[in-house]
Amino acid sequence: MKLDEKLKGPSINDIAAAAGVSIATVSRVINDSAYVKPEVAIKVREAIDRLGYVKLRSARSSSVSAVPLVGLMLPDIENPFFASLMKGVQSVAVTRGIDIVLADSGDDPAAASERMIHLIERGARAMLVVAPEGFDAPGRGLEVVRPRGGSVPVVYMDRRARAEGINYVGSENYQGAYNAAVYLGSLGHRDILYLAGESGLSTEAERYAGFVDGAATAARADQAGRPERPERPERPEKPAFPGPSRGRLFEQCEFSLEKARSAVAARIAAGIDFSAVFASDDYMAFGALSALREAGLRVPEDVSLVGFDDLPFSAMIGLTTVRQQAFEIGAAALSLAVDLVFGRRSGPQSIVLSTSLIIRGSCAVRERE
Numbered sequence: 001m002k003l004d005e006k007l008k009g010p011s012i013n014d015i016a017a018a019a020g021v022s023i024a025t026v027s028r029v030i031n032d033s034a035y036v037k038p039e040v041a042i043k044v045r046e047a048i049d050r051l052g053y054v055k056l057r058s059a060r061s062s063s064v065s066a067v068p069l070v071g072l073m074l075p076d077i078e079n080p081f082f083a084s085l086m087k088g089v090q091s092v093a094v095t096r097g098i099d100i101v102l103a104d105s106g107d108d109p110a111a112a113s114e115r116m117i118h119l120i121e122r123g124a125r126a127m128l129v130v131a132p133e134g135f136d137a138p139g140r141g142l143e144v145v146r147p148r149g150g151s152v153p154v155v156y157m158d159r160r161a162r163a164e165g166i167n168y169v170g171s172e173n174y175q176g177a178y179n180a181a182v183y184l185g186s187l188g189h190r191d192i193l194y195l196a197g198e199s200g201l202s203t204e205a206e207r208y209a210g211f212v213d214g215a216a217t218a219a220r221a222d223q224a225g226r227p228e229r230p231e232r233p234e235r236p237e238k239p240a241f242p243g244p245s246r247g248r249l250f251e252q253c254e255f256s257l258e259k260a261r262s263a264v265a266a267r268i269a270a271g272i273d274f275s276a277v278f279a280s281d282d283y284m285a286f287g288a289l290s291a292l293r294e295a296g297l298r299v300p301e302d303v304s305l306v307g308f309d310d311l312p313f314s315a316m317i318g319l320t321t322v323r324q325q326a327f328e329i330g331a332a333a334l335s336l337a338v339d340l341v342f343g344r345r346s347g348p349q350s351i352v353l354s355t356s357l358i359i360r361g362s363c364a365v366r367e368r369e
Contacts, residue, residue: 071119088330176355177210185218260287318361
């Protein structure tokens with residue numbers, strides 16, 4: 001290969017071949033066109049990153065210069081799920097020449113409001129937000145930010161806003177939890193301990209609603225003596241937010257590993273029987289696993305265990321879990337924000353990415369007594 005060919009780098013044709021799309025599609029992605037499906041755009045940008053393609057921009061180009069800075073506010077940057085989401089945001093930012101300014105709210109609604117205002121005052125042209133519980137309460141959140149931010153687009157990620165008309169990119173939480181409950185039911189589990197996250201978050205409301213409906217579907221199928229695993233149940237428009245208690249097999253653990261460990265240990269000590277545990281995120285599943293092992297119970301021989309997220313460590317311990325597309329959520333959210341800035345799309349927009357049940361080694365058939 002000649003030296004000038006090495007320096008030239010990959011072409012649009014190379015990107016198209018690597019991504020399995022047309023040259024026109026690659027061109028639309030590079031030029032921030034709205035007429036590309038999010039999943040296709042993500043595939044193209046991954047090929048761009050992998051091959052090291054760099055778009056040459058003229059000094060007169062406004063496509064990037066109009067969005068030099070985007071604010072990204074996360075509740076916990078040490079959480080692997082949010083770290084994956086952040087990588088997705090960055091993957092798009094690199095290809096579009098956008099600077100990302102990160103703020104950690106510590107999952108505190110007051111701090112989140114202050115940091116959003118600070119980022120907007122620094123010149124952020126759009127905001128990507130994973131909102132803390134209570135962020136939408138009166139006197140907080142967008143109610144405080146809007147007067148300062150004017151027309152700055154705000155995109156909620158992962159957690160929906162309680163208010164109507166807010167841009168959102170997230171997961172099919174209801175479907176994921178529904179499938180997990182049906183799967184446990186198909187293995188013969190009826191006494192399933194549910195470990196819940198924070199009650200005020202939409203993610204928890206959707207997962208709890210899906211779990212309850214999935215368990216009911218499994219019970220009906222069991223009574224009828226036939227397997228029943230519908231692919232897409234009807235999702236309620238507005239799932240009810242779980243209350244502080246939902247019965248003897250419900251524990252509020254606030255997405256905390258330690259609280260989940262303590263809750264499961266207390267249940268075992270009290271002699272409350274359950275044959276399976278469904279944790280509303282993988283962190284709580286890790287806590288449950290710790291408590292079960294400390295009590296001398298085996299997974300899956302004695303108790304089956306299912307999580308939600310599919311964090312990197314989950315595969316190492318063989319955890320059956322519901323996989324979210326965290327990286328893709330971040331990438332789609334920034335793409336949406338850019339489209340909103342340029343008027344290629346108008347809010348409110350809602351992008352919901354699919355979840356999938358990843359079956360590993362933490363579940364087993366419950367033997368009938």
